[in-house]
Amino acid sequence: MASAVRPAQPAASPETGRPELGRPDLGRVWWVRSGLEILGGRLAIAGQDAEALAREHGTPLFVYDRRRLAENAERLIAALDRAGLHHRVRFALKANPDPAALAALRDLVGIDACSPGEVLRALKCGWPAEDISYTGTNVSERDLDVLLAYPIHLNLDAISQIERVGRRLATAGGRRRPPIGLRINPGAGAGYNEKLAYSGARPTKFGIYEDRLDEALEAAARFGLPVDTIHVHVGSGWLGDGLEAFEAAIGRVAGIARRLRADGHPIRELNVGGGLGVPARSEERPVDPDAYAAALRRALGDLVEAGVVVGSEPGDYLAKDSAILLGEVVTVEERGGTTFVGLDIGWNVNCSYFIYRYAQEFVPCRAPDAERTQTVTVAGHINEAGDVFAEDYPLPPVAEGDILALLNAGGYHQAMSSTHCLRPHAPAIFLDR
Numbered sequence: 001m002a003s004a005v006r007p008a009q010p011a012a013s014p015e016t017g018r019p020e021l022g023r024p025d026l027g028r029v030w031w032v033r034s035g036l037e038i039l040g041g042r043l044a045i046a047g048q049d050a051e052a053l054a055r056e057h058g059t060p061l062f063v064y065d066r067r068r069l070a071e072n073a074e075r076l077i078a079a080l081d082r083a084g085l086h087h088r089v090r091f092a093l094k095a096n097p098d099p100a101a102l103a104a105l106r107d108l109v110g111i112d113a114c115s116p117g118e119v120l121r122a123l124k125c126g127w128p129a130e131d132i133s134y135t136g137t138n139v140s141e142r143d144l145d146v147l148l149a150y151p152i153h154l155n156l157d158a159i160s161q162i163e164r165v166g167r168r169l170a171t172a173g174g175r176r177r178p179p180i181g182l183r184i185n186p187g188a189g190a191g192y193n194e195k196l197a198y199s200g201a202r203p204t205k206f207g208i209y210e211d212r213l214d215e216a217l218e219a220a221a222r223f224g225l226p227v228d229t230i231h232v233h234v235g236s237g238w239l240g241d242g243l244e245a246f247e248a249a250i251g252r253v254a255g256i257a258r259r260l261r262a263d264g265h266p267i268r269e270l271n272v273g274g275g276l277g278v279p280a281r282s283e284e285r286p287v288d289p290d291a292y293a294a295a296l297r298r299a300l301g302d303l304v305e306a307g308v309v310v311g312s313e314p315g316d317y318l319a320k321d322s323a324i325l326l327g328e329v330v331t332v333e334e335r336g337g338t339t340f341v342g343l344d345i346g347w348n349v350n351c352s353y354f355i356y357r358y359a360q361e362f363v364p365c366r367a368p369d370a371e372r373t374q375t376v377t378v379a380g381h382i383n384e385a386g387d388v389f390a391e392d393y394p395l396p397p398v399a400e401g402d403i404l405a406l407l408n409a410g411g412y413h414q415a416m417s418s419t420h421c422l423r424p425h426a427p428a429i430f431l432d433r
């Protein structure tokens with residue numbers, strides 16, 4: 001068993017009973033930022049000692065630095081402003097539907113919803129219907145019972161979906177013919193990996209391909225639905241080096257928007273989806289928001305001068321690095337030459353490697369910047385061989401009983417949690433700096 005690094009425990013504060021923390025030690029590791037720091041040699045989130053939170057609330061535990069959600073939104077909005085774009089940023093609610101997380105974004109952005117439940121959640125959390133854009137797939141009549149009950153904007157991603165919506169509005173007997181968006185599949189995409197590219201050479205289930213665009217427009221015209229938005233989501237998790245592929249895909253979609261405008265369609269928004277990734281390891285390159293905005297500026301060109309609004313609907317970019325997931329090391333054991341570090345966390349609360357193959361970074365709360373001297377596999381407590389979080393992974397020495405923090409646990413972690421193996425959901429606490 002590896003021996004643990006145990007720096008002296010700082011003295012407890014007489015007021016809070018928690019360890020008294022020193023001044024931030026910024027810049028020694030790649031992930032340190034305001035709100036996620038090394039204080040007194042220990043990991044602190046929103047100014048609070050991470051291990052103390054784990055001991056107080058138990059593990060696994062999500063801990064949010066709520067201010068980070070707003071900071072991420074503000075950074076993106078500022079970059080779009082600087083590039084001179086007319087824009088509308090909407091949070092992809094699927095990334096984190098917790099009302100406590102949504103509250104941090106309520107006054108900054110609109111909402112991208114992809115299910116009736118998400119629409120109802122956004123309405124309940126205070127977003128007016130007009131600030132909600134819906135882009136779903138395989139939409140049923142039951143879905144439409146809810147979706148058509150509110151004046152939300154719909155982006156439709158199949159010809160049959162346009163016809164289904166058209167039929168429903170026609171049979172409702174009213175004169176309501178709201179403008180719709182068309183989700184396009186440009187056959188070019190970007191993503192953290194192949195699985196996360198939603199459009200590309202391989203046909204995917206999303207969007208209307210260019211070769212059937214005229215049919216889609218005819219269907220919309222048949223039902224009297226004006227087309228005011230072109231939507232695309234080319235994929236998720238792409239990083240700095242994916243920006244070029246993203247720009248190329250948006251360039252193709254901008255060409256479609258131009259064509260439709262020339263044909264008299266009242267296109268007022270080009271919704272470029274989400275997809276901006278967040279680095280999980282020191283070697284991953286972040287997306288520079290100014291470079292993102294500049295890429296959009298170039299791809300849209302004259303459409304910007306024509307007043308076309310850029311819709312951007314990031315999920316992970318706003319939420320991912322707003323939380324950590326704390327877990328206890330319950331096993332450190334060598335098997336067949338591999339050291340396994342077993343945690344009391346399962347893929348039921350941390351599916352991001354299991355499902356998406358996103359890299360994961362673990363940080364020991366007592367020694368966040370300790371040298372990573374061993375190579376391990378970090379695994380979970382679900383009875384499945386695939387329940388691992390990091391393989392051939394450099395980690396500082398750890399021992400059973402230590403608390404590890406998984407970084408980047410604010411997007412799609414809580415949202416996708418299940419009770420598989422009857423392992424419960426992990427509770428979440430939201431801290432305000």
Ligand SMILES: Cc1ncc(COP(=O)(O)O)c(C=O)c1O
Nearest residue numbers: 092233236237274275314315316
């Ligand atoms: C249509 C649409 N918009 C936005 C998003 C948000 O993606 P991300 O969290 O990668 O920004 C998704 C994710 O699947 C999506 O399908």
